[in-house]
Amino acid sequence: GAAGGILAALLSIAWTLRALSPATPRSLLTGGVAEVTGVPKIDEAGAGERRAGWLALALGGAGLALIGAAALGVIGNTAGFFGGGMSLLLASLALAWAWIGGRPDGQAHGRQSLSQVGYRNAAYRPGRSVLCIALIAFAVFIIVAVDAFRRDGEADATDRGSGTGGYTLLAESLLPIVHDPSNTAGQAELFIDDLFGDGEALAGVSIARFRLRPGEDASCLNLYQAKDPRVLAPTAEFLAERRFTFGATAAETPEEEANPWLLLDRTFEDGAIPAIADATSLAYALHLGIGDDFVLNRDTDRPVTLRIVAALADSVFQGELLIGEANFERVFPDYDGYRVFLIDAPPDRMEEVSAALEDRLADFGFDAVSAAERLASFHQVENTYLATFQTLGGLGLILGTFGLGAILLRNVLERRRELALMRAVGYNTRHLSLMVLAENAFLLFPGLLAGTACAIIAIAPAWLERGGAVPVVSLAVLLIVVIAAGLTSSVAATVAAARSPLLGSLRTE
Numbered sequence: 358g359a360a361g362g363i364l365a366a367l368l369s370i371a372w373t374l375r376a377l378s379p380a381t382p383r384s385l386l387t388g389g390v391a392e393v394t395g396v397p398k399i400d401e402a403g404a405g406e407r408r409a410g411w412l413a414l415a416l417g418g419a420g421l422a423l424i425g426a427a428a429l430g431v432i433g434n435t436a437g438f439f440g441g442g443m444s445l446l447l448a449s450l451a452l453a454w455a456w457i458g459g460r461p462d463g464q465a466h467g468r469q470s471l472s473q474v475g476y477r478n479a480a481y482r483p484g485r486s487v488l489c490i491a492l493i494a495f496a497v498f499i500i501v502a503v504d505a506f507r508r509d510g511e512a513d514a515t516d517r518g519s520g521t522g523g524y525t526l527l528a529e530s531l532l533p534i535v536h537d538p539s540n541t542a543g544q545a546e547l548f549i550d551d552l553f554g555d556g557e558a559l560a561g562v563s564i565a566r567f568r569l570r571p572g573e574d575a576s577c578l579n580l581y582q583a584k585d586p587r588v589l590a591p592t593a594e595f596l597a598e599r600r601f602t603f604g605a606t607a608a609e610t611p612e613e614e615a616n617p618w619l620l621l622d623r624t625f626e627d628g629a630i631p632a633i634a635d636a637t638s639l640a641y642a643l644h645l646g647i648g649d650d651f652v653l654n655r656d657t658d659r660p661v662t663l664r665i666v667a668a669l670a671d672s673v674f675q676g677e678l679l680i681g682e683a684n685f686e687r688v689f690p691d692y693d694g695y696r697v698f699l700i701d702a703p704p705d706r707m708e709e710v711s712a713a714l715e716d717r718l719a720d721f722g723f724d725a726v727s728a729a730e731r732l733a734s735f736h737q738v739e740n741t742y743l744a745t746f747q748t749l750g751g752l753g754l755i756l757g758t759f760g761l762g763a764i765l766l767r768n769v770l771e772r773r774r775e776l777a778l779m780r781a782v783g784y785n786t787r788h789l790s791l792m793v794l795a796e797n798a799f800l801l802f803p804g805l806l807a808g809t810a811c812a813i814i815a816i817a818p819a820w821l822e823r824g825g826a827v828p829v830v831s832l833a834v835l836l837i838v839v840i841a842a843g844l845t846s847s848v849a850a851t852v853a854a855a856r857s858p859l860l861g862s863l864r865t866e
Contacts, residue, residue: 406455413451420444424814434818439502442815446498449807450491457483478768478796489764490804492757493839497808499750500835502815503743507736515704520671521728522600524565525707526700527673528714531722533694538564539594549717562710565595567697568682570689575642576635576676577738583642585653587677588663589697590685596621604636604670605647620666621681630684632663635675637739639668642676651678661688673699673728675735700725758839761800762846765793769850790851797850801843805836 420441427437457480480486517523537543568590575583596618606617613619623631629650639645645665653661663678685692702710711725769776776789809832 409451409455413448413455416444416448416451420448427818438817439815442498442502442811442813445814446494446807446811449803449811450487450494453490453803453807454483454487457486474792474795476795476799478772478792482764482768485764486800489757489761489800490807492753492760493801493804494808494811496750496754496757497805497835497839498812498815500747500754501809501812501832503746503750504832506816507740507743517598517600518602520601520732521673522699524600524673524699524701524728525704526698526702526711526725527728527731528698528700528711528723528725529569530696530698530718530724532720533569533692533696534566534718534721534723535694537566538698539566547718549714561703561706563701565591565598565699565701566695567591567595567679567699568685568689568692568694569696570685570692574676575638575678577637577641577735578676582644583676584655586638586643588653588685588689589674589677589679590682591618591621591679592682595699601672602670604668606667607647608667617667621679621684623666625664627662629662629664630680630688631666633667633669633679634665634677635672636668636670637735638675638677639665671732673732673735698725699728754835754839757804758842758846761797761843762849764800765797765846765850768796769793786851790847793850794844794847797843797847801840805839809836 420443422441423432423437423444424441426432427434427441431437515521515523515525521527534547536546538547538549570588572585572587573583575586596616599616599618603617606613607620608614608617618633621631621633625631632651634643634645643651645651647665647668649665651663651665653663663680700710700714707727715723715725779789
């Protein structure tokens with residue numbers, strides 16, 4: 358990173374010196390660098406405008422094609438919409454280049470004429486202006502797009518398709534429980550048949566059981582790559598309930614497509630055991646995909662090959678691999694009973710149910726936590742990584758804003774003779790301020806508009822997936838801060854123009 362920054366700085370210095378090399382000592386002493394830098398003027402930009410227009414048309418068409426392909430299901434929503442949004446952003450920058458090279462049509466009077474002068478000042482250096490617009494647009498695009506992928510562990514926690522599967526509690530015991538707490542006989546054996554003293558055993562509460570083979574945590578909470586992750590085995594009753602949402606599957610039949618949990622019952626000729634895992638754990642912890650194999654007990658004489666057949670979109674099963682109960686009993690016969698439980702209790706009785714079960718099952722080391730809170734703990738790590746990318750985007754936005762101020766100041770310094778002449782013929786500081794403000798707005802608002810609009814297109818699938826929860830507050834704060842910084846740049850440029858010596862600048866005009 359440091360070497361890249363130094364190299365970029367050296368290349369920028371070399372490019373600037375190359376542009377200044379034709380300048381004569383007289384032009385440098387009189388401040389006439391603008392005439393020798395070799396930057397194309399408006400009159401020279403006709404061919405460039407046409408090329409930029411065709412490029413904008415091509416990029417815009419490519420972006421719309423990607424979005425259309427995603428909408429029709431030809432490609433994934435994330436790839437299609439994000440790629441389409443990025444293509445449209447590049448198209449908007451090419452369109453800005455073509456637009457900057459044009460002259461304002463018609464005549465204007467009063468403040469509008471000053472605004473047109475500001476527009477012409479920005480268009481005088483099209484490359485410089487488009488670079489400033491691009492810095493702001495890309496920074497806003499990154500910040501807005503990344504914010505859409507933030508996760509909320511408590512959003513729709515009671516929905517069966519959510520990351521909690523509709524369960525309110527997640528419990529684990531230190532000792533295996535062989536009795537089924539969901540039926541009358543099991544409740545009597547566990548002394549939870551009259552849990553609340555009202556004669557009703559767990560009224561309105563259902564419990565899903567999982568066999569557990571202990572191992573390493575393969576979730577994002579573990580900084581190291583898990584070599585021997587935990588393995589869970591749900592019961593057949595759980596598989597039939599069709600809870601949770603799958604991001605990808607190896608389903609081949611309509612039944613498997615309707616209920617991917619049935620893939621755990623699939624058999625392979627080579628003896629591999631079908632397994633399901635959370636998509637986040639697969640991608641970032643285990644580095645696996647659909648169809649890949651993971652070998653347990655690799656260094657023993659009884660290795661177990663698990664083949665990934667489905668990935669959960671987002672779930673409390675981060676850090677664990679799930680296999681069928683029959684396969685579990687066959688390859689792990691030493692682990693009896695059940696140690697992991699998902700409890701579907703009414704939200705208003707969640708704490709009461711949790712406390713009562715922990716009390717009655719204390720001999721088993723039974724510990725229950727909120728499923729939504731457990732999911733939120735996973736999301737917190739993901740959100741931290743997203744915040745890092747947002748910070749980088751914010752840094753880019755700061756650099757873009759500083760670049761905007763630098764461009765305005767440089768433009769003012771290059772035109773100090775012109776501004777001095779305008780002041781000499783009657784233009785006051787307020788007129789110059791309006792002119793600089795118009796130039797600033799021409800560079801600032803297109804960047805904000807292009808970055809925000811294209812980012813919203815790119816994040817449309819994620820936005821719809823989480824119920825249309827637009828980050829209104831953070832987006833509004835971002836835009837307000839950028840606009841305030843841009844106005845500050847205008848003020849600084851205006852002050853520089855007002856403080857420039859009038860007579861000295863007029864002598865060189």
